[in-house]
Amino acid sequence: MASPFPAQVMDLTERQKSLAYLTLMVALVLEIVDVTIVNTALPVIEQDFGAAAAQAQWVAAGYSLAFALLLMLGGRLGDAFGYNRLFIGGVAGFTFASMLCGLSRSPEQLIAARVLQGGAGAMMAPQVMALIQVLFQPLERVAKLAWVGVIGGLSAICGPIIGGVLIHANPFGLGWRSVFLINVPVGVLAVIVAWKLLPSARSSLTRGIDGGGTMLFAASMAAMLYPLVRGHDLGWQPWHLALLFAAPIMLALVWRRTERRAKVGAATLYAPELFHQRQFALGLAIALAFGAATGGFLFVFAFGAQKLLGFSPLETGLLHIPFSAGVMLGIAFLGRKLVTSHGKWVLVGGITLMALFAGGTLAWIETDVSLWWALPCLALAGTGMGMTSGPLTPVVLARVDRSHAGTASGLIKTVQELGMALGIAIVGTAFFAGAPTGEVGAVLPAIAAIEGLMLICLVLALGLPAPLFPEHDA
Template identity: 50%
Template sequence: MRNPAELSPRQKTLALITLITALVLEIVDMTIVNTALPSIKASLGADARASQWIVAGYSLAFALLLMAGGRLGDSYGYRRMFVFGVIGFTLSSAACGMATTGTGLVAARLMQGATGAIMAPQSMALVQVLFSPLERVSRMAMFGVIGGLAAIAGPILGGMLIEANLFELGWRAVFLINLPVGIGAVIAGLMLLPEARSGRPAGYDFVGIGLFGLAMAALFWPLIGAGEAGRGAFHFVTLLAAAPLGWAAWRHVARRVRAGDSALFDPALFTIPTFRKGLALSVVFAAAGAGFLLVFAFALQAERGQTPLFTGLLHMPYGFGAMFGIGVMSRNFLPRLGRWVLVIGAGLMLPACTAVLYGATFAQWSWAVIGALLVLSGAGMGMTSGCIGPIVVSRVERDHAGAASALLKTSQQLGSALGVALVGSLYFAWGHAFPALAAAGVIDAMLAICVVLALRLPARLF
């Protein structure tokens, strides 16, 4: 492929479409499983623990390897690692679709997340390579809009594929549909993307990646399926090991920064109040959102007896509310109201999400009422999530912008996995009627923490 500067506008547009295709693959596979989970659970006989890992494993593997994926592109070339990531993602999608046990599907989902973490950073890097700073503004906005639409489309597409039952594949089609898309993306990537890499590759810190990975595994392994019987001393000791492992990882990164060696991030970022508090808010808010969407999709089918297609379509009001919250409310009011946009957003989402789960399961309200409440829930979600990103990087120096953005995305993925672990464990372990209402209590607690964290942000954010 020629130098990026030699590409015509048409070639750049085709390259951008290729990158957007990968973005859609990555995001859809985060949300498409929620709708399919009841069918998967019934088909494979997966227990509650496996069911949670099927959802959380993707986000966890993605989060742990995201920063490493960015470094690989810097060193070996963005196009090469993009193609490698798409090939791995496509093969692991095939493995998901052909899984015959819950354990096999969990392993394939972990591989999906790991290869997605290689694929995703290259898209952002190649946008930087292909377009001038002014051109990037509209292209990055396009990524945001399409990413939001992809998140909405995931549950809908999952429901449609299961309902259609193409070739008697059932739920397997939600993974196997990635094969033709992935093959097309590989061919397009080889033909259309420029060959580029960083002039100053940052190097690797495999020890840091390993230590943080062990710390996260020690945290999530006992939390997922925490309500199951037979949880012994091993799980408790594993949970206790998470803190010292995390401390060791932090010390290791700090030591490498002081020595001038490559590191995953600079701990000095966490001395910035807006970054530190914004990142904490990002984790908790992502956990609340992921927990709500998991329980909502599962409860509609298990407790209300709805089809996967109807469940997917019912996500649309939530998505429309989120787009309004992000595109209108957060964009227009964050510069003027500052932290109060987040306070209002999380405060609105708290009662609305509770009302959705209560009305959809216990009270069995009409779908029109549920739809209206979902719009309010989505608007609150959009107001909050649309503000978190700008706040986190608001006082970060440009030299650290890449690492700060990667840490933000990592925190969001870890938060999603945490929400599935905590909320999902309570939901599946609840031995009484209407487990969605019990799960709503945990979601409410998380959103209340979000309100408190938002109030603790500085009055002047920018």
């Protein structure tokens, strides 16, 4: 960055900087909430449109996939063209896509709008951290970034609750459309404030963009996800299997291309030397598998509670409260505080808790036993999620050189979002495909898929080095 504090920042009053920061937080909430808010609305959307199960999956997965694939590109475009410009353009695009979601007249239109929404979110999200660095002095950033973590965590776990409340309240008779259209006035206000207050700044380093690598990576993910979601509905045609076979080959080509371009100093999709650090590579694999397991669990839980047990969207949203409380307990009081003293065993414990009680929660849907069985299961599953997700990012970044901190953080976020999309595809497919003819879904195959992903997480976590942090090496 040419100057860490441009003249435009020095001219801002404390009140104006606070308003600019609040605008960034509003955008952060919009982006994160829209990942999970749709889970509560999906059964209503499916009923309204008469959509197929695979289309319901794509409404959820399309957003996460587009966001993940374009996130690194969004960060690099911000470096090149200015963080404020990309932020304003991203919020405007996100707002427009939200309007298209709310006005959709078919499942296909809604899926396309969700993909556009995810792409716009990927342009907007990376600029939040960059603009906080521009707006505030180093010591000021500590509290601001702490609030980013708290607000981001609350947004993710409150999404289903907000969705249930909105559908129940049914403002202006909009039904499920309100979960998207509520973004429009908020987004318009955010664009106006951002236009007036956000400083103009960009990176002084010319890193370039690997457009070919980005497209090849996107194609490999599409080749993997499309057959997983649509294969069952379309009868598993030979070309579905061909796409699944081609996906890892294309990923290998992405790897080779990136290694080759890095050696000659060309722009790359990511920094390949990061993967030479064992703890980073293992942590990223945990983030992918854990994101898939939790994304699949939240999808099946919200869908199954309504379709199999007959809960309303509001009741389903309220059911997420003990889970949300457990997540906050795991993040704030257990995970981050214990990881420095107990290392990888905090992750092992969190993964084990999540595996046991996420399965227990879905077993409640299958057996329809007393609600008093589900509530403690939800709270303990949430605690396990918080104990794992809270310390996971610091663990992944612990031995990463500071010169790669930005790229490494972007990779973690990208992998987590890809995990969400993969989880909805894999676990959702097990849920729908395992159902007998005429049934909505089958919980036991979904539990098996989730537990398989959790087992992978557990094995990877056990493989982490005993001292996770360099300060403990002695």
